[in-house]
Amino acid sequence: EAGVAQSPRYKIIEKRQSVAFWCNPISGHATLYWYQQILGQGPKLLIQFQNNGVVDDSQLPKDRFSAERLKGVDSTLKIQPAKLEDSAVYLCASSLDQVAGTQYFGPGTRLLVL
Amino acid sequence: GESVGLHLPTLSVQEGDNSIINCAYSNSASDYFIWYKQESGKGPQFIIDIRSNMDKRQGQRVTVLLNKTVKHLSLQIAATQPGDSAVYFCAEDTGRRALTFGSGTRLQVQP
Numbered sequence: 001e002a003g004v005a006q007s008p009r010y011k012i013i014e015k016r017q018s019v020a021f022w023c024n025p026i027s028g029h030a031t032l033y034w035y036q037q038i039l040g041q042g043p044k045l046l047i048q049f050q051n052n053g054v055v056d057d058s059q060l061p062k063d064r065f066s067a068e069r070l071k072g073v074d075s076t077l078k079i080q081p082a083k084l085e086d087s088a089v090y091l092c093a094s095s096l097d098q099v100a101g102t103q104y105f106g107p108g109t110r111l112l113v114l
Numbered sequence: 115g116e117s118v119g120l121h122l123p124t125l126s127v128q129e130g131d132n133s134i135i136n137c138a139y140s141n142s143a144s145d146y147f148i149w150y151k152q153e154s155g156k157g158p159q160f161i162i163d164i165r166s167n168m169d170k171r172q173g174q175r176v177t178v179l180l181n182k183t184v185k186h187l188s189l190q191i192a193a194t195q196p197g198d199s200a201v202y203f204c205a206e207d208t209g210r211r212a213l214t215f216g217s218g219t220r221l222q223v224q225p
Contacts, residue, residue, distance in 0.1 A: 004157070033212060040122060040217075040218075041217060041218070042203050042205070042215030042216055042217055042218055043158065043203075043213075043215050044215070045212045045213065045214075048212050055212075056212055091157050091158070093157070102160075103160070103213065104160065105150075105157030105158045105159070106157050107155070107156055107157050108156075108157050
């Protein structure tokens with residue numbers, strides 16, 4: 001079974017530029033999560049989707065971050081404009097349903113904002 | 115490879131020894147707990163989980179202990195191997211159907 005796919009794996013941009021990350025969850029997984037992991041810390045939830053609807057986006061900085069999962073499968077996370085403090089690894093995870101423990105993570109996208 | 119974290123608490127053990135990694139959680143309402151392993155350049159990998167109606171659960175070479183009285187979770191790894199070297203995170207389900215992760219512990223296995 002293929003795992004969670006993410007692209008790109010690495011991205012370097014200058015502050016105030018825009019960037020987008022893509023995630024393809026495990027086939028059949030209804031729930032998709034985006035996490036931000038700053039160096040030296042555990043992952044922090046940004047947004048959770050159930051199919052194509054948002055379940056929880058309370059920790060998403062909505063002035064600059066946006067995410068969508070229009071067809072209930074793939075998802076994109078966008079940052080516009082980026083700040084230096086956005087440098088982190090952005091992890092996508094998926095689960096078959098809303099039972100939190102069965103989350104499977106992708107390899108992440110490492111973002112460096114200069 | 116790139117380090118997952120530079121200033122994490124570190125546990126250093128000899129190959130073959132048993133390892134115990136500890137975690138304190140914050141929310142007494144949490145009813146589900148998970149341990150993840152994260153190697154450099156990779157996403158977290160599920161190791162073992164436990165529900166709040168249990169105090170111990172065993173897997174292959176791993177055991178999780180839950181003490182709800184003091185809100186403490188531990189992961190025991192038997193016969194630690196070099197491949198166990200990684201950062202280990204505990205995570206709790208605080209009822210929002212999403213996970214809150216701890217800050218992590220780096221395990222270094224000396225050959």
